Amino acid sequence: MNSLSLSIIGFGNVGRGVAEVLYTKMPHFKKKYGINIKVVSITDTSATIWDQEAINLREAIETKNHFGSLKFWGNEYEVYKLDPMEVVKEIDADVIIDVTNDKNASKWHLEALKRGKGVVTSNKPPVVFDYKELVDLANSKNLPYLFEATVMAGTPIINLLKEEILADSVKRISGVFNGTTTFILTSIETGMTFKEALKQAQTAGIAERDPSNDLKGIDAAYKATILHHLAFYPIDFKEVHIEGIENLSEEEIREAKKEGTPFRLVATVEEGKVEIKPKKVYENGPLAVSGTSNVAVIETDLLGELMLKGSGAGIKETASGVVGDIIRAAVSIYKYL
Amino acid sequence: MNSLSLSIIGFGNVGRGVAEVLYTKMPHFKKKYGINIKVVSITDTSATIWDQEAINLREAIETKNHFGSLKFWGNEYEVYKLDPMEVVKEIDADVIIDVTNDKNASKWHLEALKRGKGVVTSNKPPVVFDYKELVDLANSKNLPYLFEATVMAGTPIINLLKEEILADSVKRISGVFNGTTTFILTSIETGMTFKEALKQAQTAGIAERDPSNDLKGIDAAYKATILHHLAFYPIDFKEVHIEGIENLSEEEIREAKKEGTPFRLVATVEEGKVEIKPKKVYENGPLAVSGTSNVAVIETDLLGELMLKGSGAGIKETASGVVGDIIRAAVSIYKYL
Incomplete structure (x- = not known):
């Protein structure tokens, strides 16, 4: 052999x-x-x-x-x-x-x-x-x-887009691709301050010592850009619209959760467009992930909505x-x- | 060319x-x-x-x-x-x-x-x-x-098992693979009789004129057996445990829904074992699908839980x-x- x-x-x-x-x-x-x-x-x-x-x-x-x-x-x-x-x-x-x-x-x-x-x-x-x-x-x-x-x-989103659904044309991918921000948002929802939530995430090994790439949405933007390259064509990272979670107030975050539409850092990928933005999502909808779970909802011409959910981090x-x-x-x- | x-x-x-x-x-x-x-x-x-x-x-x-x-x-x-x-x-x-x-x-x-x-x-x-x-x-x-x-x-469960997650060993697949039974169960949950629900499913083109393959769990068993062939080894269909939804009473179905754990026809695939059985599932859990949505939860040694959800029927x-x-x-x- x-x-x-x-x-x-x-x-x-x-x-x-x-x-x-x-x-x-x-x-x-x-x-x-x-x-x-x-x-x-x-x-x-x-x-x-x-x-x-x-x-x-x-x-x-x-x-x-x-x-x-x-x-x-x-x-x-x-x-x-x-x-x-x-x-x-x-x-x-x-x-x-x-x-x-x-x-x-x-x-x-x-x-x-x-x-x-x-x-x-x-x-x-x-x-x-x-x-x-x-x-x-x-x-x-x-x-x-x-x-x-x-x-x-290892959740196989890349190879799914490359090797599967070959007959389909992708129209849109929506997803949550950054576990650190989800972890911090859910901690704030349950009463912690931003600082406490960040510290807890760092202690748990989820957030890095310099968490700015996560909080500012850069990490999610990297991932969404890679998906755009694959699903459509190579796009210039400068064209990506990036808004992180660092400007959300603790009150806004708790209020949204109370209303049944908690904030998540949502990535949206369409032909020629990549956007990272904190959005209110339905509590029972596919984007309301928790912990380090990541999710991608792929919309195509033939299949309608396809959802792939799995771990977004971990050794x-x-x-x-x-x-x-x-x-x-x-x-x-x-x-x- | x-x-x-x-x-x-x-x-x-x-x-x-x-x-x-x-x-x-x-x-x-x-x-x-x-x-x-x-x-x-x-x-x-x-x-x-x-x-x-x-x-x-x-x-x-x-x-x-x-x-x-x-x-x-x-x-x-x-x-x-x-x-x-x-x-x-x-x-x-x-x-x-x-x-x-x-x-x-x-x-x-x-x-x-x-x-x-x-x-x-x-x-x-x-x-x-x-x-x-x-x-x-x-x-x-x-x-x-x-x-x-x-x-x-077309939801790519087959090729995902064949071509993706190559480093992982599958431990278990749980899923809902038959839309007709989901449709009938949810109709009964909202007050219809079994007969009415079946008729509606037939009118909507979801159930066939002879719906016994769906109701008795044969269709789901076929699908789960194919997944076993792929994830483990070819298994004899005679070894598959099959229980359909036809013995559930309307009361049981409505009671379970009221308790937040509605019935779904759940397939479980483990090495050497395929089982189709109506089970109470958590209302907000992955198996509580509606309509003709199908879902597979794949448990592996490295990824933990991976979930693939999408259409299970349609032209x-x-x-x-x-x-x-x-x-x-x-x-x-x-x-x-």
Whole structure:
């Protein structure tokens, strides 16, 4: 059985989640899909560990968990100073897995594709800002460029739009794509102040230390833009209308809830139009999600309304999307091996 | 551009819906997918019309609508006495589209696959009873055997289980897959008798003249069995536990609704187990669908709960599934043309 070799770039929560799923479920994947996958390098902000034979993922996860950094990888192994671009250029791998949040990662993706490597990513900015260039290059070289985990974690909204409902023309997608704002809004609804709600979200690991991307609607706008690229055509992020939840007052939020139409940060995607805006939604309607649930309501000419709801965050849930794409890449590349 | 040629078997509501979508959206499909599709024969219970150059679908639909039967197809055309098996054997086509309800259609499907033809079907019994034989044969000959429209019309539950969530292991699928029973239950909840509710459903074209397959849970059991085949392994239909709604009393139905837990005909699919049973569901929970909406809640190891909700019936909605599969077949067969 041929092996598909991976370079993992980024070893935070998502990277470790991906390694954990690969480690735990590899025997299952071998049996079910007839593929074999090995990780030949992992890069965190401190170092790159590299073993062309295959890295022991269990040991890599434990090193990171116990020592906080891959540079403490055991004595018998080599630790390298390679940064992500050097990894792409110097390490022999079939597919690059970008699970960082690096805004300038497009250049790694482009370099990888130029060198005949596939790309799987959970990192939004490259897909938002350089979609056409990346996808065109990947298509011209018959390489996978996959990004299921960028929207709704592993809930398969991306591949549903790409591979399913092929006879339908999408008219509109409405959705709630940011769990942090939902969490904060629902906490305020039950009586907390904005500050308390934010703090609770941060303590629970839902909001980041700098929560502005979530609160200002940027994160939701990234996701909605990616859906527009897919459902219609690549749109310029500058054209996206973005309004976050930071200007809602606590009173407004509680009042709306009392009236049975709580606020949610709603994304609307139509041909040529992407809008992020706090909107009052019906309490029993599809958009009134809670917790870190995300939902997409897809309206098409034939199916009418199609609703996909699932986790929009979480380590295992995001790993589901990344590893699903790795399997998809393996199956497609195997045809040519 | 090569053409993919189709033989359509069955020209009731679904068959005409498929013809309508193919006719209306073909320019769009050509542009979007680079494929060309022509229908070379259509078979109804009275006759087969056949034109190797391509049938004018508009005229075929109008003939059927105005005269009730394809045997009245215009003078300048040939009308043939071919039955479905003869169509499969004698007409040159790349893919057979079975949109009948014929319980013995497996033999056409097998014959088509043996002759190197792909199969797209909305007809449940062949997929329920002969799944393994059909899929094994199709795989061994690298031919498409596609059946998205058998469950939840065009709502892409089948292809989601086949092509998405590749890293996940399904633990359970719960769902409501029969719109007729939902319609009747909700009508009874609002005060109608069982008889009145059934009559209304029949008048609205939701229930068939012989509604026993719906009321006894057979239709839902067919669908749940297909999901079991896909999510786990081919299961014997005899092992399926089936309980319909016909033994519920009107009082029970209304009482349950009053308590906030209305009855729905719920399907539960777990490894080695398929069960159809009227169950009380939470009014605001995912299974409390209304109208002809269907819903599937898929529980997996990584994603937790994933919910897919959409139309489970309707002409356009079913055509969406069949035509989506035709496009999928065209794209896969084009690689070999």
